[in-house]
Amino acid sequence: MLHLSRGVIMDKFIVSARKYRPQNFDTVVGQQHITTTLKNAIKQNQLAHAFLFCGPRGVGKTTCARILAKTINCESQTPDGEACNQCQSCVSFNHGSSLNIHELDAASNNSVDDIRTLVDQVRFAPQAGRYKVYIIDEVHMLSSxxxxxxxxxLEEPPPYAIFILATTEKHKILPTILSRCQIFDFKRITTNDTVEHLEDICKKESVNADKASLQLIAQKSEGCMRDALSIMDKIVSFSNGEISYNNTLEHLNILDEDYYFRLMDFMQQQDLSSAMLLYEDINRKGFEGDLVLNGMASFIRNLLVSRDEKVVALLDTVESFKEKYISTAKQVSAPLLISALNVLNESEINYRSARNKRLHVELTLIKLCYLQQAMQITLDENSVSKKKLTESKGALAFRQIQPVAIKPIAPKTKSTNTQAPAAKLTISEEPPAKHVETPVTVATPPPTTEARLAETKTAGGKKISSLEKLRKQFKQIEPEKEDIPLEETAVLEAWKKFTQVLKDNRNPAAQSFSLATVKIVDANSFYVYTSNPLENRFVEITKNEAAEFLKEALQNSQLQIFNVINPNRQVQEETIEKPLTAVDQYKKMIEKYPLVQQLKEKLKLELGR
Incomplete structure (x- = not known):
């Protein structure tokens, strides 16, 4: 037996999500497009027999279903389509004793027998009220x-039955069910709507709360009002009835955004040591590495949003940090922010597989601190005008050489003479000079000025060793030969010779060369015509080898070969030896030996293919 010392029974605590659950359409937060449609349908008496409420968790699906069920059975509705909350039907509904409303949790009652039991109940008309409403929550959990x-x-219910299905996963419901329902899509509750609702509840409960802390709670709830109310209840208990920004950060295990602003400053200054010390401070406070990476990614996302005035409304942060975001975003380039997001995204993906979590986060910080320098190096390498690494070094020291006077050689003219033009080399000698190493600029000489690179006599008066080499080179120079224009007879003869070379080497392209025809285009080129792509392919593969052979054979260095497929070409049969088929060989054989045909018929032989 339980004894109470003072005889006082404490009131049972009711969480805010249940205590302040909306009782009519006007108190539903953030779903005006749904509530307006339902009220108009009730006023105009155009109710569907089946509704499907779908959307994220905690946005008011089941609440709207209950309000709809209460409103359509209300005995005295208001002119704007709301329940009066005073009639017997509304009072019984508010106390949970109404017999016209049936709720089924499909998560735990998802079998065929449960649905059959529900269908059997639908046959009975309501004892009081106009409609029997069946609310099936988490309907996607039903089996096929x-x-x-x-x-x-569901397709043909009685006129007094209305079904309201609620689900968070619309894609799991069969299309045959979707086609029988009037679908309402609930949206996530915005941060501003959540904050306003929390402020209203705090006033009713006499709780002191600043707006920054309520904005943090709204962000953490991610559009779910039920989660926001549950978080607020926990913080009220934690802080003894007063919600502050620091208490909210501590309770929700959220890292203050001021840390991210400091880390961004260290990134821009490439101050790795300060960044590592800052992460050490964060780590000592108990924040996990993945939380730091995710928070930094969200921070950089907010900086990107703050760069453009058109999308600054998407900035998801407390009011006190908005101006700081906008001012910081103007100091950071967009490419740096995008590259940092890529680094953080990759690091967050690989965080689970990393053995040393702390080292993994520190490596990410190293990349972020030197990201700007790495981007600058990449841009310099990809630019049109690259800086040479040797520009900062001094010029090399070379031994000063004496000038060499060379008499210019007359330009060569094309002729058939076999003797080279005479060349005279005059060297002016000067007294030997001291070797002074001075930096000089060396230019790459053209090929025709090799004679100018000859060395002078040394200080001892020895003979120049390179002079004899120059004389030998001039003796070995031969005049250029003129190219002989192509002639049809010479080309065909050289073509046959190359074909024979291919046959001797057992090259499979030999047959294609023998079947091809040649047509001269001009003095330096000719076409090779083939009848099909296979022959053309063999000619293409061996074309370079053929060109080298024909250049030498025809004495034409500018020779060019073009291969073309021409299936309509006519080739003289006598000039091309085509291989005989088995049938042709048999015909020739019986012409010479008639008895072979009789032998074939007696033995009933057939020709092979």
Whole structure:
């Protein structure tokens, strides 16, 4: 037996999500497009027999279903389509004793038998009120057999039955169910709507809360009002009835954005040591590495959003940091932010597989601190005008040489003479000079000025060793030979010789060369015509080898070969020896030996292919 010392029974605590659950359409937060449609349908008496409420968790799907069920059975509705909350039907509904509303949790009642039991109940008309409303929550959990058992009743229910299905995963519902329902898509509740609702509840509960802390709670809830109310209840208990920004950060395990602003400053200054010390401070406070990486990525995303005034409304942060975001975003380039996002995204993906979590985060910080320098190096390498590494070095020291006077050689003219023009080399000698190493600029000489690179006599008066080499080179120079224009007879003869070379080497292209025809285009080129792509392919593969052979054979260094497929070409049969087929060989054989045909017929032989 439980004894109470003072005889006082404490009131049972009710969480805010239940205590402040909306009781009519006007109190539903953030779903005006749904509530307006439902109220108009009630006023105009155009209610569907089946509704499907789908959307994220905690946005008011089940709440709107209950309000709709209460409103359509209200005995005295208001002119704007709301329940009066005073009639017997509304009072019984508010106390949970209404017999016209049935709720089924499809997560735990998803079998065929549960649906059959529900279908059996639909046959009975309501004892009081106009409609019997069946609310099936988490309807996507029903099995396929249960869905099929529910189809007929859902398509043609009695006039007094209304079905309201609620789900968070619309894609899991069968299309046959979707086609029988009027679908309402609920959206996530915005941060501003959540903050306003929390402020209203704090006033009613006499809780002191600053707006920055409520904005943090709204961001953490991610559009779910139920989560926001649960978080607020926990912080109220934690902080003894007063919600502050620091208490909210500590309770929600959120890293203050001021740390990210400091880390961004260290990134821009390439101050790795300060960044490592800052992460050490964060690590000592108990924040995990993946939380730091995710928070930094969200911070850089907010900086990107803050760069453009058109999308600055997407900035998801507390009011006190908005101006700081905008001012910081103007100091950082967009390529740097995008590259940092890529680094953080890759690091966050690989965080789980890393053995040393702390080292993994520190490596990411190293990349971020030197990211700007790495981008500058990449841009310099990809630029049109690259800086040479040797520009900063001094010029090399060379031994000063004496000038060499060379009499210019007359330009060569094309002729058939076999003797080279005479060349005279005059060297002016000067007294030997001291060797002074001075930096000089060396230019690459053209090929025709090799004679100018000859060395002078040394200080001892020895003979120049390179002089004899120059004389030998001039003796070995031969005049250029003129190219002989192509002639059809010479080309065909050289072509046959090259074909024979291919046959001797057992090259498979020999047959294609023998079947091809040649047509001269001009003095330096000719076409090679083939009848099919296979022959053309063999000619193409061996064309370079053929060109080298024909250049030497025809004495034409500018020779060019073009191969073309021409299936309509006519080739003289006598000039081309085509291989005989088995049938042709047999015909020739019986012409010479008639008895072979008789032998074939007696033995019933057939020709092979």
């Amino acid at each position: 057999a249960a869905f099929n058992a529910f189809l007929k009743t």
